[in-house]
Amino acid sequence: MTAKKEFAIFDHELVPEHRVLSEEEKAELVKKYKIKLSQLPQIKADDPAVQALDAKPGDVIEIKRKSPTAGVYYYYRIVVGD
Amino acid sequence: MVSASTIKSLVEKKASSLPEKTKQELYERLIKFNEKYKLKKAEIEAIIQEIVQEYEKSIVEPGEAIGTVAAQSIGEPSTQMTLNTFHYAGVAEINVTLGLPRIIEIVDARKNPSTPIMTVYLDEEHKYDREKALEVARRIEGTTLVNLAQSMTMDIINMEFVVEIDPERLEKSGLTMEKIKKKLETSFKTAAFEVEGYTLRVRPKKVEKISDLRRIAEKVKSHRLKGLSGVGKTVIRKEGDEYVIYTEGSNFKQVLKVPGIDPKRTRTNNIREIADVLGIEAARNAIIEEITKTMQEQGLEVDVRHIMLVADMMTLDGEVKPIGRHGIVGEKASVLARAAFEITVQHLFEAAERGESDPLNGVVENVLIGQPVPVGTGIVRLTMKLPIKPKE
Numbered sequence: 001m002t003a004k005k006e007f008a009i010f011d012h013e014l015v016p017e018h019r020v021l022s023e024e025e026k027a028e029l030v031k032k033y034k035i036k037l038s039q040l041p042q043i044k045a046d047d048p049a050v051q052a053l054d055a056k057p058g059d060v061i062e063i064k065r066k067s068p069t070a071g072v073y074y075y076y077r078i079v080v081g082d
Numbered sequence: 083m084v085s086a087s088t089i090k091s092l093v094e095k096k097a098s099s100l101p102e103k104t105k106q107e108l109y110e111r112l113i114k115f116n117e118k119y120k121l122k123k124a125e126i127e128a129i130i131q132e133i134v135q136e137y138e139k140s141i142v143e144p145g146e147a148i149g150t151v152a153a154q155s156i157g158e159p160s161t162q163m164t165l166n167t168f169h170y171a172g173v174a175e176i177n178v179t180l181g182l183p184r185i186i187e188i189v190d191a192r193k194n195p196s197t198p199i200m201t202v203y204l205d206e207e208h209k210y211d212r213e214k215a216l217e218v219a220r221r222i223e224g225t226t227l228v229n230l231a232q233s234m235t236m237d238i239i240n241m242e243f244v245v246e247i248d249p250e251r252l253e254k255s256g257l258t259m260e261k262i263k264k265k266l267e268t269s270f271k272t273a274a275f276e277v278e279g280y281t282l283r284v285r286p287k288k289v290e291k292i293s294d295l296r297r298i299a300e301k302v303k304s305h306r307l308k309g310l311s312g313v314g315k316t317v318i319r320k321e322g323d324e325y326v327i328y329t330e331g332s333n334f335k336q337v338l339k340v341p342g343i344d345p346k347r348t349r350t351n352n353i354r355e356i357a358d359v360l361g362i363e364a365a366r367n368a369i370i371e372e373i374t375k376t377m378q379e380q381g382l383e384v385d386v387r388h389i390m391l392v393a394d395m396m397t398l399d400g401e402v403k404p405i406g407r408h409g410i411v412g413e414k415a416s417v418l419a420r421a422a423f424e425i426t427v428q429h430l431f432e433a434a435e436r437g438e439s440d441p442l443n444g445v446v447e448n449v450l451i452g453q454p455v456p457v458g459t460g461i462v463r464l465t466m467k468l469p470i471k472p473k474e
Contacts, residue, residue, distance in 0.1 A: 007339070042399050048361040
């Protein structure tokens with residue numbers, strides 16, 4: 001099954017956009033919300049979305065969620081190992 | 083009269099704290115009213131300011147017990163739902179769990195829902211034609227010998243297992259006798275297969291007892307000849323102008339690889355499976371969708387914000403966790419809060435064994451102790467900066 005390309009999960013309706021934050025953006029996030037990184041919601045390192053982005057534990061993922069109330073908003077999750 | 087671009091930049095500048103959707107609505111309304119009343123710039127600014135103020139007033143205040151409000155808001159309409167587990171709704175012929183049992187199932191994050199169902203959408207080529215949809219459905223539908231057989235007999239004299247295949251069903255499944263024989267031969271090395279018309283004879287290579295024959299017959303009977311494991315019956319239904327396949331049973335990972343389907347829209351009602359294949363964010367969306375759908379089917383309406391909170395809590399740690407003793411409540415930091423919920427004695431024993439302490443930060447603990455609860459106005463604490471050394 002190498003000829004047919006594996007379906008990319010980000011194409012699926014249910015999966016919102018994911019993006020890995022840079023170090024500067026991480027610092028900014030911590031400052032903006034006055035939090036520690038460990039206080040963020042988590043995402044597992046073996047999550048299909050994390051695997052697709054090739055993110056490592058400790059990275060922060062920015063998720064662009066579509067919401068029926070706010071239109072679009074951003075949610076953050078920190079990658080954690082198993 | 084102010085131009086549209088000025089309004090746009092004013093909205094962007096003055097109302098940056100508003101969510102996207104509200105901003106968009108504000109902009110559109112301003113354009114409309116500007117045409118009608120020819121507003122001045124100062125007036126527009128005043129309107130925007132007023133809107134921002136109203137928005138900030140409507141935001142949930144710090145200390146609001148949103149969890150309790152969500153629980154009540156979902157719980158109250160749930161009492162009006164059907165207690166019937168099974169219902170033939172939506173899809174003809176396929177059983178769907180609905181109402182309260184379904185809500186409980188979602189919130190408990192069961193490994194396997196009692197009625198797993200996949201909704202398979204088809205790609206451009208297959209979705210408008212019933213024949214082509216049927217072709218895809220055949221690839222998905224799990225078929226065993228039992229599904230095709232007209233009669234099955236055990237011939238003890240010749241030590242054979244004889245299966246009479248129903249020609250009609252065989253035709254419908256898209257299999258041929260030759261294909262069945264080949265398939266079975268590759269899967270079972272211990273038996274010989276013989277095809278004669280629509281009769282299939284299974285002859286085990288070495289048999290001493292009848293029980294051997296029986297055992298092999300059982301295996302051959304339930305061997306999957308085609309389709310995906312875990313998937314049973316399929317039903318094709320026309321929705322709008324396209325055909326959609328519903329399946330009894332779910333195998334999300336495999337179905338996405340089946341040619342002819344549209345992997346972007348295809349989904350399952352098994353939330354754990356979605357979490358495994360598409361990730362935790364997709365699972366969150368699936369929880370929201372499933373709860374909303376179940377409520378709507380019962381003619382009830384719950385504000386999405388409450389459901390969003392539930393879904394957020396369930397997916398907070400990167401995996402789908404149930405609400406309740408084994409999930410969110412069971413992982414509360416406070417011993418007293420856990421003990422107040424369920425299995426009190428066990429929690430207290432365990433806490434005593436480990437020498438846990440309770441800082442009394444939460445709501446439940448403080449209700450228990452009889453102190454002001456950290457909710458609403460109770461969340462405010464007064465801290466004073468005392469001079470350690472009095473100044474001379």
